[in-house]
Amino acid sequence: MNLRRLIVVLYLLLFVGIAIGSGVFFWRSREEYQHLLKAEQMAKVQLAEAQQKLKEQETVLERLRNDPAYVEMVIRRQLGYAKPGEKIFLFSEQDERLFRTEPKR
DSSP states (O other), X not given: OHHHHXXXXXXXXXXXXXXXXXXXXXXHHHHHHHHHHHHXXXXXXXXXXXXXXXXXXXXXXXXXXXXXXXXXXXXXXXXXXXXXXXXXXXXXXXXXXXXXXXXXX
């Protein structure tokens, strides 16, 4: 009888140990899954931003290929080029703030 009781207790302890181990494993797996879901959401947001930026850059590239007026505007702004006889006035940001006016109410 004593041996039988010992075997039952050992089986119960084994069952409880397996149940606790499984619970801990499941809990950790669930936490990791939640973390991966958050990482996936962040990656989707970054992908959407990158796709939007790509679309904008493709639009600019298409305009650079097909629109001479746009090419001229870009060259004038970024490189400071001018046509013969034109004068270019460069203002610093501080000067721009001085001359900026508030709208009248």
